[in-house]
Amino acid sequence: MGNLIAKRPLGVDPVGHGDLVLAEVDLGRVTSVAPFAGADVARVLKPLVFPAPGVVSSKGDARLVWTGRGQAFLFGAVPEGLGAVAALSDQSDGWAGLSLTGTGAVDVLARLVPLDLRALVPGQCARTTLGHMPLILIAVFGGFEVLVFRSMARSAWHEVEQALRMWGARAQC
Amino acid sequence: MRITCPLCGPRDRREFYYYGSEDYLTQPEVGDLDAVDAQLHLRDNVAGRVRDVWYHEAGCASWLVVTRDTVSHAVEKVELVANVKGILAKTKLKGGAA
Numbered sequence: 001m002g003n004l005i006a007k008r009p010l011g012v013d014p015v016g017h018g019d020l021v022l023a024e025v026d027l028g029r030v031t032s033v034a035p036f037a038g039a040d041v042a043r044v045l046k047p048l049v050f051p052a053p054g055v056v057s058s059k060g061d062a063r064l065v066w067t068g069r070g071q072a073f074l075f076g077a078v079p080e081g082l083g084a085v086a087a088l089s090d091q092s093d094g095w096a097g098l099s100l101t102g103t104g105a106v107d108v109l110a111r112l113v114p115l116d117l118r119a120l121v122p123g124q125c126a127r128t129t130l131g132h133m134p135l136i137l138i139a140v141f142g143g144f145e146v147l148v149f150r151s152m153a154r155s156a157w158h159e160v161e162q163a164l165r166m167w168g169a170r171a172q173c
Numbered sequence: 174m175r176i177t178c179p180l181c182g183p184r185d186r187r188e189f190y191y192y193g194s195e196d197y198l199t200q201p202e203v204g205d206l207d208a209v210d211a212q213l214h215l216r217d218n219v220a221g222r223v224r225d226v227w228y229h230e231a232g233c234a235s236w237l238v239v240t241r242d243t244v245s246h247a248v249e250k251v252e253l254v255a256n257v258k259g260i261l262a263k264t265k266l267k268g269g270a271a
Contacts, residue, residue: 053180053233068234069180069255114185127181127232128188134231 009096009153015161017168020104022160025097025145031074032089033064039085048074056125056138065125067136095136096153098160101143104167109144111163113137117144131159174246179253180233188231195224195238198254220244226254 014023033050035041041050047059051066058064062076073091082088100109106117112130120126120139128135133156136147148156174186194216201208221244227237236254241247 054182068232069253071234114188127234128184129231 009150010098010157012157015164016102017164017171018103020100020102020108020164020168022098022100022157022164024157025099027092027095027097027147028075029077030091030095031078032067032071032087032091033074033082034071034087036085036087041082041085044079044081044085054124054126056123058123065136065138067125068127073136094150095147096150096156098146098148098157099140099143100146100160100164101140104171105143108160108163108167109137109146111167112159120144130156133159174248176227176237176239176248177251178229178232178235178237179251179256180235181229184229184232188229189237190228190230192226192228192236195226197226198238222249 008024008026010024012024014021016022033041035050045064048057048062048064051057051064051072053066053069056063056065063074065073065075067073078088109117113128113135115126115128115137120137122139122141125136125138128137130137130146130148133148133152138145138147146156146160175183176186176189177183196212196216199212201212222240222242224238224240227239229235229237238252238254238257239248240250240252242249
């Protein structure tokens with residue numbers, strides 16, 4: 001079989017207001033990691049650590065993001081031997097990523113996410129909702145990464161873009 | 174109403190799914206049909222302190238036991254079902270509404 005071209009969930013151009021930019025993020029390889037009870041994952045995951053609730057462990061481009069009780073998403077290559085100590089499942093094509101960075105990111109997302117986003121600092125994450133969509137929210141420098149199910153990518157983009165435009169319009173008044 | 178998830182912190186009630194009485198965490202002995210009937214259908218409608226099973230559906234996907242007051246709406250305690258080891262021992266088979 002020839003090389004197939006991976007289709008991105010959205011394939012849209014970034015939109016913004018001032019220095020606030022909403023863009024699609026290529027998540028790369030995403031793997032769900034659920035350690036077996038009592039298994040020693042620390043040794044295999046090094047230099048990453050299995051994150052406490054609401055925490056992101058990162059080293060270079062590799063990230064391990066807490067996504068639920070006993071579960072984290074690994075962004076990047078899967079270390080050798082991890083499959084022996086944790087249940088792994090490939091999530092790469094299951095999720096779509098948006099990034100919202102710049103002045104006002106907190107105010108725009110506050111219209112859609114029922115959390116106090118001012119309290120989130122880079123290195124933290126949360127499971128919550130975007131409108132009614134299940135959400136993995138990751139705080140990054142200057143803004144957020146917003147991960148939703150791939151099937152909801154367009155709805156999520158629409159919601160955030162609409163909130164961004166309304167916020168931008170108000171800011172101009 | 175806000176429920177403080179042991180993992181996620183204080184969250185809005187709409188992130189949670191209500192399952193039902195804590196009684197559902199125990200099962201009657203096989204063959205005891207009266208106990209099965211009671212467990213499925215007979216519940217007290219308490220005005221006051223209740224313990225219920227909730228699911229943090231839009232959050233960390235934990236099953237929780239929430240102790241709250243149906244009169245004041247105050248939430249007294251939220252525990253992970255997984256952490257409450259004694260929970261099964263505590264809620265003995267009662268053969269009826271607790």
